[in-house]
Amino acid sequence: MKRIRGFVVLAALLCAAGAPQATPKKNILFIAVDDMNNDLGCYGHPVVQSPNIDRLAKRGVRFDRAYCQYPLCSPSRSSLMTGLRPSSTRVYNLTDHFRTGLPDVVTLPQMFMANAYVATRIGKIYHYGNPGDIGTSGLDDPASWNRVFNPAGRDKTTLESEILNYTPKRGLGSAMCLLNDKDGRDEDHTDGKVATQAIQLLEESREKPFFLAVGFYKPHCPYIAPKKYFDLYPMERIQLPKEPEDALKAVPKPALASTAPWPNFGVTVDQARECKQAYYAAISFVDAQIGRVLDAVDRLKLWDDTIVVFWSDHGYHLGEHGLWMKQSLFEESARVPMIIAVPGVKGAGKASPRTVELLDLYPTLADLAGLAAPKNLEGSSLKPLLEDPAAAWERAAHSQVERNGFPGYAVRTERWRYVEWDDAKKGAQLYDEDADPHEYVNLAADPRRADVVADLKARMKKAWPARVPGGEAPKKK
Numbered sequence: 322m323k324r325i326r327g328f329v330v331l332a333a334l335l336c337a338a339g340a341p342q343a344t345p346k347k348n349i350l351f352i353a354v355d356d357m358n359n360d361l362g363c364y365g366h367p368v369v370q371s372p373n374i375d376r377l378a379k380r381g382v383r384f385d386r387a388y389c390q391y392p393l394c395s396p397s398r399s400s401l402m403t404g405l406r407p408s409s410t411r412v413y414n415l416t417d418h419f420r421t422g423l424p425d426v427v428t429l430p431q432m433f434m435a436n437a438y439v440a441t442r443i444g445k446i447y448h449y450g451n452p453g454d455i456g457t458s459g460l461d462d463p464a465s466w467n468r469v470f471n472p473a474g475r476d477k478t479t480l481e482s483e484i485l486n487y488t489p490k491r492g493l494g495s496a497m498c499l500l501n502d503k504d505g506r507d508e509d510h511t512d513g514k515v516a517t518q519a520i521q522l523l524e525e526s527r528e529k530p531f532f533l534a535v536g537f538y539k540p541h542c543p544y545i546a547p548k549k550y551f552d553l554y555p556m557e558r559i560q561l562p563k564e565p566e567d568a569l570k571a572v573p574k575p576a577l578a579s580t581a582p583w584p585n586f587g588v589t590v591d592q593a594r595e596c597k598q599a600y601y602a603a604i605s606f607v608d609a610q611i612g613r614v615l616d617a618v619d620r621l622k623l624w625d626d627t628i629v630v631f632w633s634d635h636g637y638h639l640g641e642h643g644l645w646m647k648q649s650l651f652e653e654s655a656r657v658p659m660i661i662a663v664p665g666v667k668g669a670g671k672a673s674p675r676t677v678e679l680l681d682l683y684p685t686l687a688d689l690a691g692l693a694a695p696k697n698l699e700g701s702s703l704k705p706l707l708e709d710p711a712a713a714w715e716r717a718a719h720s721q722v723e724r725n726g727f728p729g730y731a732v733r734t735e736r737w738r739y740v741e742w743d744d745a746k747k748g749a750q751l752y753d754e755d756a757d758p759h760e761y762v763n764l765a766a767d768p769r770r771a772d773v774v775a776d777l778k779a780r781m782k783k784a785w786p787a788r789v790p791g792g793e794a795p796k797k798k
Contacts, residue, residue, distance in 0.1 A: 348627040355541040357633040373612030381662030388718035392635040392647040395448035404683035404698035433532040444515040444536035472514035499544040499599035516610035539607040544599030546606035561640040571763035573748025578725035584643025629662040650731040673710035739777035
């Protein structure tokens with residue numbers, strides 16, 4: 322009976338994703354990081370050192386306006402991996418699984434598996450619940466993988482009791498907490514082990530193409546890294562944002578309200594600076610592990626046969642508007658770093674200014690690999706922008722979240738960000754990103770911008786024809 326059921330499932334996948342291609346052209350190296358914002362050298366940051374992500378950007382197309390669909394780990398990752406918006410997956414938290422409401426959805430790696438690829442996960446691609454749950458299945462999706470590896474290093478096995486937590490009432494997965502590991506080697510940390518496992522798999526001889534998903538856990542808190550990465554960031558170079566006194570005057574309450582004390586989670590300025598230093602150290606640490614993987618791609622001469630994708634699940638606040646971490650609809654929380662390196666594309670080494678979404682990765686990879694994607698995908702292939710990063714592009718980017726019990730929806734174009742809270746009953750925000758990139762001046766009530774608001778409202782309605790309150794769990798079938 323199990324064999325019959327397995328045959329039926331495989332047949333359904335083949336039907337949904339398209340028949341296997343006779344000669345799949347390219348391997349896929351799918352590199353994910355957790356909670357990384359755009360504070361990177363290749364995005365113009367003056368302090369952060371990220372030489373390996375920077376060198377990947379020189380090989381690929383760097384997307385300067387890429388956005389997540391929900392600035393929280395599981396909703397964002399579920400959306401990316403299914404190619405559906407959170408309002409379709411009905412995942413708005415860290416507990417619900419997308420298969421509860423969509424049991425037959427074909428995920429991105431499933432599409433490749435159905436076309437004779439070997440799909441492997443190392444580390445965090447779907448969500449694991451709390452960061453301490455490394456080594457368990459958590460909210461992983463077994464149907465998405467042929468093989469899985471769950472490394473756990475000294476940051477999880479021996480160091481957690483030594484972490485300095487400035488917000489002791491919060492668990493380490495959502496706390497202002499850090500540890501300068503003065504004795505640990507890169508290879509002994511979890512992300513070091515993720516890189517080591519990825520290198521071993523790249524070195525395997527193989528008869529089939531691979532979809533290798535390499536999920537790094539940093540710079541997610543607790544901010545832990547070996548000492549040499551802290552040394553890159555002397556405290557005198559670490560400052561919190563200096564904002565106008567009236568910057569929050571016209572900001573709707575749900576945009577700032579959260580379960581954490583405001584501002585800066587209730588910690589002191591010096592403590593917040595220490596956490597920012599540690600966050601930057603964690604970025605440089607995970608950048609070095611990505612570099613180890615890219616070195617293996619160099620050594621094994623895989624660049625001509627491999628598409629490399631780099632992405633973060635959402636952005637991250639470091640004191641902007643008094644906020645830390647994610648779950649806001651300001652630019653720092655919704656914007657993500659995203660790089661796609663494809664052998665032979667004309668746009669290699671350039672940056673695209675177009676507004677794109679993590680949601681677009683699924684149809685893009687299907688297009689690049691010549692595979693028939695499921696017809697229900699809600700993103701668009703970025704292949705035209707890989708050939709010409711400045712090509713005409715009419716799509717906006719859309720993000721949603723829930724704060725203080727109210728759903729928020731945002732639309733981002735190249736110039737504007739517009740946000741509504743509870744269908745604007747709890748307020749709205751409009752920012753001119755050209756004139757006000759830090760989002761200090763809310764223009765939503767400015768009558769001179771009524772036409773802009775009307776246009777963005779129309780785009781919002783098109784993206785979410787029937788809005789769903791954030792927090793509502795999917796119904797079981």
